[in-house]
Amino acid sequence: MSRNSRNSSSATWKKIVSVYEHLKEGLHWNIENVHKSVWYDEWTPFGKLCNLVPYVHISESDFIVADLWKGVTWEVDSLTTPIPHEIKQFICEKFKFTIWLGLHDALPTETFRFKRHLASSDMCKRCNKVQKTIEHCLRDCERSNAIWHMLDPSILDSTASTALEEWFWKALANNEASFGAGLWWVRRHRCNDIFNTDNPWTDHKVVALARITDKDLQVYRNRNNAFRCELFATWKGLVLAWDCGLRDIICEMDCFDILLIMHNLISGYSYEVTDLVYKIQEILSRPWLVHIEWVSWEANRAADWMARYGTKSNSNNVIWSEPCVDL
Structure with missing residues (x-):
């Protein structure tokens, strides 16, 4: 995080920079600490889970986050302790949030950051060819486009060059789980390319992760249907x-x-x-x-x-x- 504040910087950025020394100690990713207690530590937006369940099964009282998080999926359905459905559903909320950010022009693309004086250029850092709009980031960039072609070509064939909102609705109508999983990992792939250059992901790895997530979403939806029955x-x-x-x-x-x-x-x-x-x-x-x-x-x-x-x-x-x- 650069602490330099130019005269052309936005008022918001200047405020962030001015309090950086006070904030930096608290800037961390809670989920990265997978050694926290599942039940007795605050690692979710819901607070301590022990306060939200009727009881914690004795065999699971010492579980840590790492016992449930398996790299790309959560295994909450294997628990004996009854977990309310609104907590299980939170796991899928990240896909909905990504779509919400896209529809509200709030994804931090290079164009988004350049307009707010947070980047020196609005060109895509992955292909260096065009402005990095949300459509380019999620669909039109050759790096993203290659993932969609490997994952599900129909998502691109039927919606090529359409506006973002129309593309979202058509793709969701055709295959909600596949598109949601693909969108999430396409965005993660972009972030990894830019911020983790020492450990690049291959296209095959991204597609494999998206397909695993797609399968988990299908299982989740089927379980919701069973619960409704x-x-x-x-x-x-x-x-x-x-x-x-x-x-x-x-x-x-x-x-x-x-x-x-x-x-x-x-x-x-x-x-x-x-x-x-x-x-x-x-x-x-x-x-x-x-x-x-x-x-x-x-x-x-x-x-x-x-x-x-x-x-x-x-x-x-x-x-x-x-x-x-x-x-």
């Missing part, structure tokens, strides 16, 4: 019980996250399930008694059997007054 089944079961005139029931489930929702112990749900959460909370607020209990997966095999039975049945609803003989 669990919520829908819970809501539908409560509706059926109410419509049958039952006013004192026991609701057993093996999904701990839904149990926390029904007890109002977590908030900030993913937008994909908010509607179902509100429906469950509404029906629980009615004048009846609903005893919510958690059971292990092994103890909930009857519900699993009925779910499989339902997929093979032509009837909309089947009500048994006593256990089915097949159970």
Whole structure:
């Protein structure tokens, strides 16, 4: 970080330079310290995670960040400790933030920095051919273009030379996960080329990282869909019980996250399930008694059997007054 302040520098930069000596000790990347405790240190925007979970499983009480971060992916779904979905979702927020920065012309490209007197030129430092706009940085530079062609040529073939916003929407509509992962690693590749010249990345490495991230995003989205199905089944079961005139029931489930929702112990749900959460909370607020209990997966095999039975049945609803003989 250069501390020189020229007369042509922006007012913002002059202020930063004037307090640099006071700020430099606090300028660090928290995530680089992978030896922090997952639960008892503040390393996320949420603060200490121990305050956000119902309990920390004893086998994971000494976990550090390095136990969850595997270089390019997080392995939070392997935890026994129940993690609220809004925390898991935060892992994907960096892709959304990159897109947001691009749409608001806020990515620190050379053109962006040159206009604010933070760079001596607005030319791209990678190809030295044209002005480094956001479109050039993320798509049109020959270095970025090569990554897109290796990763998914259709992202460029159908949107060549289009405006940034139109390119974003078309590419997201065609393959949201692949484009989000590619965009993130194209930007990371650019930053590595400029700021880490001693350790350049090959195009094949960047494409491999993007494909791994793409796969993780697909798995994440599928898990969100599965969670929505669990919520829908819970809501539908409560509706059926109410419509049958039952006013004192026991609701057993093996999904701990839904149990926390029904007890109002977590908030900030993913937008994909908010509607179902509100429906469950509404029906629980009615004048009846609903005893919510958690059971292990092994103890909930009857519900699993009925779910499989339902997929093979032509009837909309089947009500048994006593256990089915097949159970």
